């Protein structure tokens with residue numbers, strides 16, 4: 001159960017609480033005095049906060065018993081084997097699954113309805129605990145194909161429903177066992193709607209997810225760990241998840257019935273700078289006819305150009321682009337000078353913008369899901385896209401030789417840019433999907449066309 005003061009804080013203070021619940025400031029004063037919310041105001045408070053009835057101070061005892069997992073008290077409710085402790089001291093109790101471990105990170109939410117295994121293995125989630133808003137997580141188990149990196153990058157997962165036995169012909173392992181094998185904890189029984197609403201209203205908090213089968217938690221230590229974590233802003237995580245050595249990639253996209261394919265005769269050579277690349281990006285490049293050489297995030301312009309590429313690709317990746325920019329920007333600027341075609345995705349988009357002289361900033365809650373509408377300003381078409389980012393390019397800071405090409409139809413933030421004096425472009429979203437729709441696959445072909453035009457120009 002929440003206190004009246006917690007609920008008022010969640011709503012942004014007394015005045016905002018009055019406005020958002022449509023009750024007047026006098027009512028808020030009475031709530032505070034009585035330390036309870038009268039029943040006639042419950043519907044307004046529930047819809048403004050997204051909390052469940054059991055969490056309201058003054059709600060009948062029997063409703064409180066039905067949702068013991070949402071109790072915020074420091075003593076675990078009966079049967080609690082998992083918890084999520086936020087940096088401000090808020091506790092969500094639940095049932096632990098996966099590895100018996102504790103992990104600290106930014107608590108974000110993802111609204112995708114499919115592809116939890118691809119999401120968990122997307123290296124861009126390093127440093128984050130994912131709250132899945134979709135209820136059926138784990139129901140198709142895990143397999144050895146739907147992975148975007150060899151080891152999962154997310155630090156933990158928060159779900160509402162307990163994970164069930166896998167029911168899918170492709171499943172090779174139960175999600176719970178798969179998480180154990182990688183040391184990743186999960187917590188179920190959490191009111192993910194309340195948690196997501198909180199993130200929407202107050203921004204993504206830092207927190208610790210903890211699973212202990214014996215139900216014994218050192219809450220003070222977990223609170224201290226959550227509060228001490230510095231947060232993603234200023235954090236360079238790309239170096240940690242990127243490859244250490246250069247390698248070649250020739251696997252192509254998955255297709256029925258053969259599964260993944262092997263590239264036959266590539267036409268163009270692309271160096272992909274790996275800041276935490278998702279495998280399906282490399283597959284899309286290979287399927288589009290590119291011989292792909294993957295180099296570590298810290299590769300210099302000389303090292304990149306030493307492979308004699310026809311084009312350079314900048315991958316997605318975790319953390320703050322400005323922090324990664326310290327080594328990435330000089331390399332990208334060196335590549336841009338040559339006027340070779342450059343294509344960036346997500347972190348690669350942010351790094352291209354930084355290299356052109358623009359700035360990035362942290363979004364309060366980020367875009368994570370598989371149904372994000374984006375408008376391509378060049379064609380006027382709307383694409384439904386897959387997204388996963390917590391930072392964005394500030395379009396106002398773009399230099400004169402760059403323009404905005406794509407915009408989010410959710411919040412108007414920047415989703416793509418292109419240089420106007422050289423063949424370089426990038427998008428904030430994930431045209432490779434995995435998981436998500438494939439509306440944006442055309443961008444890989446746009447990159448190849450750019451490479452062909454550049455080769456013709458040089459010939």
Ligand SMILES: NC(=O)CC[C@H](N)C(=O)O
Pocket residue numbers: 124315316317318319320321345346347348388389390391392
């Ligand atoms: N998917 C990505 O590449 C994410 C980029 C960056 N880490 C962000 O959160 O904005």
